[in-house]
Amino acid sequence: SKRYSITLLPGDGIGPEVISVAKNVLILAGSLEGIEFNFQEMPMGGSALDLVGVPLPDETLLAAKKSDAVLLGAIGGYKWDKNEKHLKPETGLLQLREGLEVFANLRPATVLPQLVDASTLKKEVAEGVDLMVVRELTGGIYFGKPRGFGTNEDGEEIGFNTEVYATYEVDRIARVAFETARKRHGKLCSVDKANVLEASMFWRKRVIAIAAEYPDVELSHMYVDNAAMQLVRNPKQFDTIVTNNIFGDILSDEASMITGSIGMLPSASLGSSGPGLFEPIHGSAPDIANQDKANPLATVLSAAMLLKYGLGEENAAKRIENAVLDTLNKGFRTGDIYSAGNKLVGCKEMGEEVLKSV
Amino acid sequence: SKRYSITLLPGDGIGPEVISVAKNVLILAGSLEGIEFNFQEMPMGGSALDLVGVPLPDETLLAAKKSDAVLLGAIGGYKWDKNEKHLKPETGLLQLREGLEVFANLRPATVLPQLVDASTLKKEVAEGVDLMVVRELTGGIYFGKPRGFGTNEDGEEIGFNTEVYATYEVDRIARVAFETARKRHGKLCSVDKANVLEASMFWRKRVIAIAAEYPDVELSHMYVDNAAMQLVRNPKQFDTIVTNNIFGDILSDEASMITGSIGMLPSASLGSSGPGLFEPIHGSAPDIANQDKANPLATVLSAAMLLKYGLGEENAAKRIENAVLDTLNKGFRTGDIYSAGNKLVGCKEMGEEVLKSV
Numbered sequence: 029s030k031r032y033s034i035t036l037l038p039g040d041g042i043g044p045e046v047i048s049v050a051k052n053v054l055i056l057a058g059s060l061e062g063i064e065f066n067f068q069e070m071p072m073g074g075s076a077l078d079l080v081g082v083p084l085p086d087e088t089l090l091a092a093k094k095s096d097a098v099l100l101g102a103i104g105g106y107k108w109d110k111n112e113k114h115l116k117p118e119t120g121l122l123q124l125r126e127g128l129e130v131f132a133n134l135r136p137a138t139v140l141p142q143l144v145d146a147s148t149l150k151k152e153v154a155e156g157v158d159l160m161v162v163r164e165l166t167g168g169i170y171f172g173k174p175r176g177f178g179t180n181e182d183g184e185e186i187g188f189n190t191e192v193y194a195t196y197e198v199d200r201i202a203r204v205a206f207e208t209a210r211k212r213h214g215k216l217c218s219v220d221k222a223n224v225l226e227a228s229m230f231w232r233k234r235v236i237a238i239a240a241e242y243p244d245v246e247l248s249h250m251y252v253d254n255a256a257m258q259l260v261r262n263p264k265q266f267d268t269i270v271t272n273n274i275f276g277d278i279l280s281d282e283a284s285m286i287t288g289s290i291g292m293l294p295s296a297s298l299g300s301s302g303p304g305l306f307e308p309i310h311g312s313a314p315d316i317a318n319q320d321k322a323n324p325l326a327t328v329l330s331a332a333m334l335l336k337y338g339l340g341e342e343n344a345a346k347r348i349e350n351a352v353l354d355t356l357n358k359g360f361r362t363g364d365i366y367s368a369g370n371k372l373v374g375c376k377e378m379g380e381e382v383l384k385s386v
Numbered sequence: 387s388k389r390y391s392i393t394l395l396p397g398d399g400i401g402p403e404v405i406s407v408a409k410n411v412l413i414l415a416g417s418l419e420g421i422e423f424n425f426q427e428m429p430m431g432g433s434a435l436d437l438v439g440v441p442l443p444d445e446t447l448l449a450a451k452k453s454d455a456v457l458l459g460a461i462g463g464y465k466w467d468k469n470e471k472h473l474k475p476e477t478g479l480l481q482l483r484e485g486l487e488v489f490a491n492l493r494p495a496t497v498l499p500q501l502v503d504a505s506t507l508k509k510e511v512a513e514g515v516d517l518m519v520v521r522e523l524t525g526g527i528y529f530g531k532p533r534g535f536g537t538n539e540d541g542e543e544i545g546f547n548t549e550v551y552a553t554y555e556v557d558r559i560a561r562v563a564f565e566t567a568r569k570r571h572g573k574l575c576s577v578d579k580a581n582v583l584e585a586s587m588f589w590r591k592r593v594i595a596i597a598a599e600y601p602d603v604e605l606s607h608m609y610v611d612n613a614a615m616q617l618v619r620n621p622k623q624f625d626t627i628v629t630n631n632i633f634g635d636i637l638s639d640e641a642s643m644i645t646g647s648i649g650m651l652p653s654a655s656l657g658s659s660g661p662g663l664f665e666p667i668h669g670s671a672p673d674i675a676n677q678d679k680a681n682p683l684a685t686v687l688s689a690a691m692l693l694k695y696g697l698g699e700e701n702a703a704k705r706i707e708n709a710v711l712d713t714l715n716k717g718f719r720t721g722d723i724y725s726a727g728n729k730l731v732g733c734k735e736m737g738e739e740v741l742k743s744v
């Protein structure tokens with residue numbers, strides 16, 4: 029039987045609750061496919077700050093690097109919001125992404141027929157939405173230098189950051205995006221602001237260059253402001269979107285909200301080699317932490333992405349995806365996706381119901 | 387009788403058609419309030435490129451600077467899309483904003499009861515939306531230096547831009563935003579990415595400092611990714627939003643699409659002194675240019691903003707706003723906002739109908 033080591037990073041808020049559910053689902057789906065897991069739970073985010081004073085302890089990064097895949101719950105909370113930058117939970121997450129070199133962030137936004145009413149968009153606009161945002165995750169303005177605070181020529185205080193992309197950075201994310209589009213519906217839309225920014229003109233140039241390797245994928249370009257509009261106007265026009273770190277942050281969150289059920293949405297962050305990082309796109313929701321109210325399905329589906337994209341275990345992944353659909357079909361709903369006529373359950377019970385269908 | 391000089395910049399695509407309507411509406415509304423206008427029409431954008439080879443001729447900027455207010459139609463089109471940066475219509479627009487020092491861009495997004503069905507959002511989510519985005523327009527990554535192309539330490543090609551804000555830049559836009567919020571419902575939400583970017587941390591620090599001058603305005607802060615979600619989830623939570631140039635570009639377009647009727651939305655760009663720049667937020671729509679199909683109401687409402695914010699002529703502005711509402715109440719609709727049971731009209735006829743109600 030196959031054996032994988034998984035680093036679990038429960039993190040903060042509802043993180044531990046949803047990770048606990050996803051872990052059980054992984055164990056069962058694995059065992060049915062002849063897969064065993066070694067889990068190692070490590071501190072990260074606000075809880076690591078409380079424990080050892082840094083948001084990403086060296087031991088955590090080391091364990092993550094040595095494992096076959098990393099599953100993260102959620103990080104952050106009011107408690108640490110005012111911390112200095114290097115002591116913010118978010119900084120730990122950025123360090124983890126950088127440390128694992130996971131430059132490609134895959135964020136699906138899918139409207140399930142069972143949950144179409146959860147969207148604030150009209151049914152005819154929301155139903156059938158099934159898009160994937162491929163976000164560059166370890167470059168751009170998030171990491172660009174110089175950055176910081178200083179004074180300008182007039183002696184005025186300033187704060188500044190650098191948006192910068194190099195050839196290899198655009199090329200590798202473009203390749204991931206073209207590969208992703210190829211496995212989906214063969215349409216890739218690259219989003220930039222090439223009518224204003226040199227970094228975007230450069231991005232577009234490299235995406236066009238890489239397109240030559242993928243003649244079977246239909247490439248289009250869209251300005252980021254228009255993309256933000258088109259996601260609201262007609263999200264079904266999109267198959268795969270590729271964009272830089274900051275635009276990807278904004279657009280993937282917008283796309284996820286269009287589905288109306290961000291408690292359902294997983295994500296995968298992948299590098300060229302080494303373990304991938306898998307996490308729900310929702311946050312740590314401190315207001316409902318420890319109340320057994322969280323929706324664990326985004327993390328369960330992140331575990332499915334872990335199996336599929338991280339370990340190449342498609343069968344075990346499919347088991348989990350199907351189990352989630354079955355559970356929804358049976359009418360089980362956590363509060364965030366509840367609608368009349370369904371059965372309201374807590375985080376744990378939702379987990380138990382999924383286990384029954386794995 | 388009062389006399390103002392107005393620079394008209396029809397621009398490209400549908401620009402000339404909508405400017406022609408707005409000009410007639412201005413003349414009539416002005417004459418009824420004892421106001422006369424001198425109009426000077428100047429080339430700008432793609433049409434200036436075709437005429438004299440630059441997107442913003444010196445004469446145009448000079449005329450604009452000398453006038454009391456500037457009304458712009460729209461610029462851009464496929465024809466010039468592949469031009470080098472300094473020969474893009476968009477570059478002319480950025481030069482105009484910079485030349486006029488109009489650092490404060492006010493972009494209302496209002497869902498009129500008559501047009502609530504035009505939104506892709508569910509009626510209960512869309513109805514009553516009435517928010518204002520105050521976007522910083524002459525700073526940040528649009529203008530920050532250094533910018534350009536080069537090579538990094540490894541000899542790799544790069545493209546880069548600088549996001550930078552100085553104290554006076556944040557302070558002045560914050561003051562405009564607080565004043566705006568004060569005249570509206572007293573709620574200001576400052577949008578940034580202060581959990582990652584130093585430029586945003588600096589932005590937030592200055593906004594908080596300026597807040598001390600406006601104890602009557604309720605200030606909140608939101609990360610840009612969350613703001614992109616909240617605009618979809620519950621746009622009614624917002625009164626006034628203030629944000630930087632690039633986030634404002636994205637969020638104001640998203641907000642405008644949430645109304646479903648971007649053919650209706652005006653904007654004002656204001657400096658500390660000197661003429662303001664007024665323009666519809668929609669683009670030049672080359673596909674429907676010269677077909678008498680454009681919706682002139684966004685430009686007509688921009689003319690109303692010109693009267694109100696540019697010239698302080700509130701009565702004439704109110705005349706125009708009311709005339710637009712009357713015309714909608716009578717059921718006149720251009721194609722972009724048409725729904726069954728209403729009267730489909732072209733650009734000219736819509737203009738004539740508005741004139742009847744001024």
Ligand SMILES: CC(C)[C@H](C(=O)O)[C@@H](O)C(=O)O
Nearest residue numbers: 118119121122277581582611
């Ligand atoms: C927490 C924050 C640093 C992070 C980001 O901006 O990347 C989050 O918004 C995300 O999208 O994963």
Ligand SMILES: CC(C)[C@H](C(=O)O)[C@@H](O)C(=O)O
Nearest residue numbers: 223224253476477479480635
């Ligand atoms: C045309 C372009 C340069 C411009 C901008 O990005 O500011 C436009 O999108 C806008 O919002 O007015």
